[in-house]
Amino acid sequence: MDNVKIHLDRVKDLGSFLEIEAIDEDDRFTDEELLQQCRQLMDLFKITANDLISDSYSDTLLKMRTTS
Numbered sequence: 001m002d003n004v005k006i007h008l009d010r011v012k013d014l015g016s017f018l019e020i021e022a023i024d025e026d027d028r029f030t031d032e033e034l035l036q037q038c039r040q041l042m043d044l045f046k047i048t049a050n051d052l053i054s055d056s057y058s059d060t061l062l063k064m065r066t067t068s
Helices: 031-044 057-067
Strands: 004-011 015-022
Touching: 004 031, 004 057, 015 031
Parallel strands: none
Antiparallel strands: 004 015
């Protein structure tokens, strides 16, 4: 979708994820515009701030293994 990529990921032992990646390789957008693009897609897919994760898949898996 123009400068925005949408990834559908399935990670063993973690589940399914949707990743929204706004890319600006040509300095056409401000950070705020890129964030707004992501927010619009979050609204479309009904993703809330509570749905977001801050760790990478690998970091999450490592945390799971160390707490088990």
